[in-house]
Amino acid sequence: MKIQQYHRATSLEDAYNVLMANPKNHILGGALWLKQLDREIETAIDLQDLKLDEISQSETHFRIGSMTTLYRLESAEALNEWCDQLVRSAMQHIMGVSFRHSATLGGSIMGRYAFSDLIGVFLVLEAELEFHKTGKMSLEAFLHERKMPNDILVAIYIPKQKGKSFFKKVSNTRLDFAILNFAFFKTDDQLRIAIGSRPSIAMLAKETMAFINASGWNDDTKPQALELFMNEVSFGNNQRGSAEYRKQLAKVYFMRGVEEVMKGDC
Amino acid sequence: MKVVKHEIPSIDGKGIMMGHKAYTDDFAERNSLIVKVLRSPHAFAKIKKINADHARKLPGVALVLTHHDVPRKPFTRAGQGYPEPSPHDKFVLDEYVRYVGDEVAAVAAVDEKTADEALKLIEVEYKVLEPVLDFEKALNHESVIHPEEDIHEMFPIGFKPKINQAAAYHMEVKNVEESLKTCEVVIEETFYTQAQAHAMMEPHTVNARLDVQNRLIIYSSTQTPFHVRRIISQALDVPMSRIRVIKPRVGGGFGGKQALHGEMLVSLVTLRTHKPAKLVYTRKEVFESSYTRHPMRIKVKIGADKTGKLRAIDCHILSDTGAYGEHALTVFMVAGSKVLPMYNKVDAVRFHGEVVYTNKTSAGAYRGYGAIQGNFAVESAIDMLAHKLNIDPIELRKMNMIAENETSPIFAIMGEGTEGTAMNMDTCKLDYCVERGKALIGWHEKYPRQDVGNHKIRSVGMAIAMQGSGIPYIDMGAATIKLNDDGFYNLTVGATDIGQGSDTILAQIAAEALMTTVDKVIVYSSDTDLTPFDTGAYASSTTYISGNAVYKAALKMIELLKKAAAKALKVDAETIQFDGKAFSSEASESTISLIDLSNRLYYNEDQEQLTATGSYFGTKSPPPFMAGFIEIEIDKETAEIEILNYVSVVDCGTPINPKLAQGQVEGGIVQGLGMAHFEEVKYSKKGQLISNDWLTYKIPTSLDIKKLTTEFAESYEESGPYGAKSVGEIGIDTPPAALGNAIFNALGVRMTELPMTPEKIFQKLQKK
Amino acid sequence: MIVKLTLNHQEKRFDVDASETLLETLRNHDVMSVKKGCDASSCGTCTVLVDGKPMLSCSLLTVRLQNKHIITVDGIHDEVEKISTYFGLEGADQCGFCNPGMALSIYALKQMLSNPSSEDIKTFLVGNLCRCSGYQAQFKAIKRYLGDPL
Structure with missing residues (x-):
């Protein structure tokens, strides 16, 4: 990794203009994985003066600035209270505290890391991304975009919805990337299920969600839901685990996760 | 005892935490040339052409070294005594590269950026050769990893490079095949142990400069400064007298810094450029281009009668030494010699096998040094036997394991690369360790398993282990004690503190003998110009070997002090009494304090420098013993494991510093659990190391271990300093077998391959 | 590029290029308590406090730290002395390479969690x-x- 120039942006527009000026220019997030990149950056653009590290809330939404650190997210009381600690549970499994003091939510999302524990969480919380030029886009749509938007992520919106959560990361040590991760969120009427590090990036199990939301969760529907889930989600091999073992984990934690968030329901 | 067996804080812990310079790179000259190494992208290749002209012309580049520019003398980096039991099969740089990460060339430049740029300018044309990556196919493979004619063994070790064999060995007591035929029960199983990375926190680091006498001064992060001096001299053809090696504080070694690393290249840069130079391995280089634990395939046969009395053990091992043969023979032999004597009542025992070359990162010394591999196989097989006989595995062990005052013929037969040394177990509290551990883990209530609901099972498992205390007649340590004015001492030792706390415990031994306190004994280790010889920090030798040397030096110092006091008091030295602070005599009314005596010696009368040197080599290697017990909680559906408790009861003789000894045991346990459970050096199909950073090679974190319970047996080894044996390695040996046995007790599947990851356990469950 | 920051309560000016990390800057200026264990944000030996928060200096670009307050163990002498005393009493010292970084994390823990x-x-x-x-x-x-x- 080599950086030729450093630019401290004075406004989003300024940052945007510099970003557009050269394809080798790059927005800095927490820069934690930056050194592992074998590439040259012409101008590194720093957004730290743009007050993008704040969490605010309206009646309907939380707005999380893209430069908000992961540590700040896990410490955000109101947000975690709303989401039944789902954000905190996931964050606390990501590297160490000093890492999470630098790592930003924006960087974690823009990296679209396949191993990410956090993307699944934000999927089930129905996160929406706000880009400087492109405007708003759901996180899910963003993950399906073939080309990364050549734009600056400004904020992440989370609708305020009370619910029950379940998070599980299966890994060989507490600091390792997940073999598989699970995020479940159940509001009054909606269950959402995300599964990540398959080893592909996190996805919502939409058919399964729709089925359970329509047919309920009982001894009759459980086998069908599980079958749907296993058909809908694809698994592969990487050095952390085989597809076969991932399937086993998926079956087990699908059942445990749904049971957990459905408790007291139905 | 007033100092020994007391919990003295580490003498340098505070200074290190407070940030004072301590480690090799902290002492590099500010204007050092930065040395960087061009490494092979191929697992096996011959360099057809190498052109460094462009790199040499780059402004800021001081030197480029290729195999054309270095002396061609075979040597071994192993860092052992001389002559080494490792083959001389390495060149500073060679026309062959034998693993991904092997050295192709080195550059020295004014800064890192320039050095990196220069590396890119070196043009290399390789003839890529078919690599040998599967060690079970290495023997007689069509690719010969070491075809060169000028390599050799120092004495017969079974070195046959033309068939990719680095070493081989065979020994048998009575006739194993015959004995097995008479057994009512025979267990036969093949076990595999993996390569483990040392993963010490401080990367391999070296820097060099010339002093005003034009001598080469090397700072190295090494466990063996005296061997480093000798090997550099041999490899680079520099007289040993022109080399000084200083070992500052070492940030962890675990055997990985017994062998040499960047010392040769950095020394050459400084010798050729006359400029200071330094090399700090990147973490990737530490993983890829230093050393690993030897992977092994271990075939075990154990035969017994139906009461559980062991009759015969047969052990065949195939060991993978990687690209070079550092410690090839000796690690493999220790897999037998520090495991098989535990079951000394057998009628017949055989140990044999081969060590092969492969095109992978070289294997080397690693805490446990074969014992952990052998222990996993034998201690798993013992539990298999117990299961087959329907005997509690603890009872089976108690029936067969070695006890105090007993011996094993293996001690005399197997040494480290040579014949061994017969010895009796003057201290062996293994029976106590087993009983105490059994109580501490709650074996009675917990064996073999409890279903705790919620898909979880709790189970227990155990294993016993032995290690050694230095290598008899080979390992040597020396210590010099100097009296200063004001009555305090310097203790200079060649022994090498690599974090195990040897500076502290050697000071304790000296202070105890000199009847003073640790603050009056100023320790300095180790520096080939200033400190006496010591073979180094390996083979669990420092407490026992170097500790004995310190003890002997202290006794000599007391004699010198008494003589000097006798002069001062004008009495016969025989009559002098010394209590550590003052001298008195029944023949005199007057007394003299140590402070007054030392001031008298340096300023006033009968002036004389008092210095005493003690040296020691072992005539035996008293083994420490331990029993390790694990309690786990395992998920029946996913095979995820939580380690709830690990109980260690250790007979290491007297723990010189109980807290530091506990740290040695617990550090070993956790490193052993890492190996047992998830640590693994992984390669791609083409031989590239995949696990080359902390993200891909995981070591245990603070959250992975719930509880460690560690106790010491009361034990006093007469031959050791204040009754001490070694404690540095014993902790690492039991976790693989204990965990494997606990998994069997929980789920009824026998794990035969390390690491025992949840996925592998799950696969076994599927096949059950 | 000149960066002005506070290092252990003292104002400093460092001339750095854009790729330089705080770890490199500190060690280049003889602050040897900050260790390089991996250079890849994953071991913790290079931990420093930035405006009171523990961070990994191997991944912080020095150019981004204008006007920040950096603390190493040299800047919280009395607290580190206390931590090290307890480490000594418990026999927790071994090779020590992780200790300065660990001490800073421990100090931050004490500040941040009750x-x-x-x-x-x-x-x-x-x-x-x-x-x-x-x-x-x-x-x-x-x-x-x-x-x-x-």
Whole structure:
């Protein structure tokens, strides 16, 4: 990794203009994985003066600035209270505290890391991304975009919805990337299920969600839901685990996760 | 005892935490040339052409070294005594590269950026050769990893490079095949142990400069400064007298810094450029281009009668030494010699096998040094036997394991690369360790398993282990004690503190003998110009070997002090009494304090420098013993494991510093659990190391271990300093077998391959 | 590029290029308490405090730290002395390479969490790897330090 120039942006527009000026220019997030990149950056653009590290809330939404650190997210009381600690549970499994003091939510999302524990969480919380030029886009749509938007992520919106959560990361040590991760969120009427590090990036199990939301969760529907889930989600091999073992984990934690968030329901 | 067996804080812990310079790179000259190494992208290749002209012309580049520019003398980096039991099969740089990460060339430049740029300018044309990556196919493979004619063994070790064999060995007591035929029960199983990375926190680091006498001064992060001096001299053809090696504080070694690393290249840069130079391995280089634990395939046969009395053990091992043969023979032999004597009542025992070359990162010394591999196989097989006989595995062990005052013929037969040394177990509290551990883990209530609901099972498992205390007649340590004015001492030792706390415990031994306190004994280790010889920090030798040397030096110092006091008091030295602070005599009314005596010696009368040197080599290697017990909680559906408790009861003789000894045991346990459970050096199909950073090679974190319970047996080894044996390695040996046995007790599947990851356990469950 | 920052309560000006990390800057200026264990944000030996928060200096670009306050163990001498005393009493010192970074994380833990449970402590320190100790003696020492009134 080599950086030729450093630019401290004075406004989003300024940052945007510099970003557009050269394809080798790059927005800095927490820069934690930056050194592992074998590439040259012409101008590194720093957004730290743009007050993008704040969490605010309206009646309907939380707005999380893209430069908000992961540590700040896990410490955000109101947000975690709303989401039944789902954000905190996931964050606390990501590297160490000093890492999470630098790592930003924006960087974690823009990296679209396949191993990410956090993307699944934000999927089930129905996160929406706000880009400087492109405007708003759901996180899910963003993950399906073939080309990364050549734009600056400004904020992440989370609708305020009370619910029950379940998070599980299966890994060989507490600091390792997940073999598989699970995020479940159940509001009054909606269950959402995300599964990540398959080893592909996190996805919502939409058919399964729709089925359970329509047919309920009982001894009759459980086998069908599980079958749907296993058909809908694809698994592969990487050095952390085989597809076969991932399937086993998926079956087990699908059942445990749904049971957990459905408790007291139905 | 007033100092020994007391919990003295580490003498340098505070200074290190407070940030004072301590480690090799902290002492590099500010204007050092930065040395960087061009490494092979191929697992096996011959360099057809190498052109460094462009790199040499780059402004800021001081030197480029290729195999054309270095002396061609075979040597071994192993860092052992001389002559080494490792083959001389390495060149500073060679026309062959034998693993991904092997050295192709080195550059020295004014800064890192320039050095990196220069590396890119070196043009290399390789003839890529078919690599040998599967060690079970290495023997007689069509690719010969070491075809060169000028390599050799120092004495017969079974070195046959033309068939990719680095070493081989065979020994048998009575006739194993015959004995097995008479057994009512025979267990036969093949076990595999993996390569483990040392993963010490401080990367391999070296820097060099010339002093005003034009001598080469090397700072190295090494466990063996005296061997480093000798090997550099041999490899680079520099007289040993022109080399000084200083070992500052070492940030962890675990055997990985017994062998040499960047010392040769950095020394050459400084010798050729006359400029200071330094090399700090990147973490990737530490993983890829230093050393690993030897992977092994271990075939075990154990035969017994139906009461559980062991009759015969047969052990065949195939060991993978990687690209070079550092410690090839000796690690493999220790897999037998520090495991098989535990079951000394057998009628017949055989140990044999081969060590092969492969095109992978070289294997080397690693805490446990074969014992952990052998222990996993034998201690798993013992539990298999117990299961087959329907005997509690603890009872089976108690029936067969070695006890105090007993011996094993293996001690005399197997040494480290040579014949061994017969010895009796003057201290062996293994029976106590087993009983105490059994109580501490709650074996009675917990064996073999409890279903705790919620898909979880709790189970227990155990294993016993032995290690050694230095290598008899080979390992040597020396210590010099100097009296200063004001009555305090310097203790200079060649022994090498690599974090195990040897500076502290050697000071304790000296202070105890000199009847003073640790603050009056100023320790300095180790520096080939200033400190006496010591073979180094390996083979669990420092407490026992170097500790004995310190003890002997202290006794000599007391004699010198008494003589000097006798002069001062004008009495016969025989009559002098010394209590550590003052001298008195029944023949005199007057007394003299140590402070007054030392001031008298340096300023006033009968002036004389008092210095005493003690040296020691072992005539035996008293083994420490331990029993390790694990309690786990395992998920029946996913095979995820939580380690709830690990109980260690250790007979290491007297723990010189109980807290530091506990740290040695617990550090070993956790490193052993890492190996047992998830640590693994992984390669791609083409031989590239995949696990080359902390993200891909995981070591245990603070959250992975719930509880460690560690106790010491009361034990006093007469031959050791204040009754001490070694404690540095014993902790690492039991976790693989204990965990494997606990998994069997929980789920009824026998794990035969390390690491025992949840996925592998799950696969076994599927096949059950 | 000139960066002005406060290092251990003293104003400093460093001339750095854009790629330089704080770890490099500090060690180039003889602050040897900050260790390079991996250079890849994953071991914790290079931990420093930036405006009171523990961060990994191997991944912080020095150019981004204009006007920030950087603390290494050299800047919280008295607290580190206390931590190291408890480490000594518990026999928690081994090779020591992780200790300065660990001390800064422990100090930050004390500032940031009140009445942490054992699990909280372990979770907070999980990013500070130690290969020597098995962590147990360290936790005993840390608990004693946390019980020590500031």
